[in-house]
Amino acid sequence: MISLTNVTKRYAAITALDDVSLEVSRGELYGLLGPNGAGKTTLMSLLVGHKHPDAGTITIGGVPMTSRNLDLRGEIGYVPQQIALYDELNAQENLSIFGSYYSLSGSLLRARIDEALEAVQLGDRRKDKVKAYSGGMKRRLNLAAALLHHPKVLLCDEPTVGVDPQSRNAIFDFLESLNAAGMTVVYTTHYMEEVERLCSRIGIIDHGRMIAEGTLNELLRLLPYEETISMRRNDATEANRSAFERFGVIREVNDAFELRPGKNVKMSDVIAAVEDWGIEYADIEWRKPTLEAVFLYKTGRSMRD
Ligand SMILES: Nc1ncnc2c1ncn2[C@@H]1O[C@H](COP(=O)(O)OP(=O)(O)OP(=O)(O)O)[C@@H](O)[C@H]1O
Ligand SMILES: [Mg+2]
Structure with missing residues (x-):
């Protein structure tokens, strides 16, 4: 048309x-x-x-x-x-x-x-x-x-x-x-x-x-990852941080760790590990990717800036 x-x-x-x-x-x-x-x-x-x-x-x-x-x-x-x-x-x-x-x-x-x-x-x-x-x-x-x-x-x-x-x-x-x-x-x-x-x-x-x-x-699907898991931590230590690295790429954002899980990692695996290790966390949030992330990925800038 x-x-x-x-x-x-x-x-x-x-x-x-x-x-x-x-x-x-x-x-x-x-x-x-x-x-x-x-x-x-x-x-x-x-x-x-x-x-x-x-x-x-x-x-x-x-x-x-x-x-x-x-x-x-x-x-x-x-x-x-x-x-x-x-x-x-x-x-x-x-x-x-x-x-x-x-x-x-x-x-x-x-x-x-x-x-x-x-x-x-x-x-x-x-x-x-x-x-x-x-x-x-x-x-x-x-x-x-x-x-x-x-x-x-x-x-x-x-x-x-x-x-x-x-x-x-x-x-x-x-x-x-x-x-x-x-x-x-x-x-x-x-x-x-x-x-x-x-x-x-x-x-x-x-x-x-x-x-x-x-x-x-x-x-x-243009994004190289499918979802983000964000964890606000009560007991941030380097040891805990590196334990998560087996699940994907970790980024530190303010008082939270942000994990971009590898392709086959499930949310339930991450929660199970956190509980196994006895790590305290204030909250854990699973986010689907957004168009904002696509914009950031393509331009290197946030659309809201
Ligand atoms: N009449 C004009 N004369 C000179 N420059 C212009 C004119 N109209 C738009 N521009 C420039 O062209 C570019 C695109 O402007 P445009 O208005 O199309 O953007 P936009 O996506 O509609 O933005 P906004 O979300 O602010 O409405 C801008 O750099 C703007 O300064
Ligand atoms: Mg306009």
Whole structure:
């Protein structure tokens, strides 16, 4: 449905996207994960036709996206990172303006506004001015504005920033229902938990480069270890530490030992050994690998820095 081939985009000296290739299939909920400045918004603005690449090609539904071919915009709904609403107007009036951009009018426009407001649960606030909305409500209206023309592709650029957990879940449920009904969705975020929860495939982007791509499980398999066992110790001694080395690689983190077990080591073996040796431990925690670990492994930096 969406295809980028060797796309590069520069702003003067800054290369915001560097030779990025990407395929999003029809009906997929694709997550683009990356820290600030990674190039996520730049990629979205190319897909929506607001900007054009310096090199490479973009096709949507097999049709090349060029500066001359703007018809594709009707296929796309764009939820911008910066909320774009008229503060002095109410929700309904805002949506009327957005609908007119897509040549919607009359009873069809009214029906689409009702549908969109219902979907983002703002039906009862439709007559309130947007300036009286909370941040989360503005985000939801921003999303509704992108859906009026029933796009085939929905591009969401960090749509949950500043949204409370409850409204965030409502947005997730809504995106999942749109996706289940056949909409292709591209979702950018710097929250790993969001792509883990939502997305069937994930691209990790950093400094304009796609550093890893695949399903969550494929990405986690890039790591040379499968899990981490962390033990907070009451009686840290060198002897105890070296006893654990038979299980894998040990790292000391604050008051805990972190063990990256070898391939065939089971959690139960480690606990049995700890008990056998009579070592006191305050707690023992078994962690599955995360996308954060994948990012760290690929870039040498933490995504949260
Ligand atoms: N209009 C512009 N002019 C110059 N540089 C820009 C412009 N827009 C973005 N950049 C630069 O391009 C790079 C990528 O920015 P972009 O906004 O695409 O990142 P992002 O992944 O969306 O980040 P964030 O998570 O902060 O929204 C950054 O280094 C940014 O400073
Ligand atoms: Mg951005």
